[in-house]
Amino acid sequence: MDFIEKLRDQQNKLTKSEIKLGNYIASHNREVIYDTLKALSDNTKTITKEALSSFDVHLPQFKEQAKIGSFFKQLDDTIALHQRKLDLFKEQKKGLLQKMFV
Incomplete structure (x- = not known):
């Protein structure tokens, strides 16, 4: 192969x-x-x-590859967490604006 x-x-x-x-x-x-x-x-x-x-x-050694992979996974998780927080804040803002103009 x-x-x-x-x-x-x-x-x-x-x-x-x-x-x-x-x-x-x-x-x-x-x-x-x-x-x-x-x-x-x-x-x-x-x-x-x-x-x-x-x-x-x-290529880096396998141990270093594993550390890099772990870093990127942690980074992905952090980004996802902050994206969820941002979405919640946007929903909260939307609700507050609706209450303000009613």
Whole structure:
């Protein structure tokens, strides 16, 4: 099974935190990957499996990945909590405005 097939196989098993971690890692490697793909595309019509497998993608150790994932989950939970509070305050404001003009 090649790299792309492994990615497709794992695609539906990812959590939000894992997706955010992947996006974070990709954003830090984006320029290197883009420059390499651009150089390759200037000379060839397609990108080969060998060209893709030659990329050095630097990933944090699993322990660090777990900490990053935990941080993003905590951040998601905090954002959700504050969103719920904001929604409650908006409802309260709406009710107070209705009472004020009745």
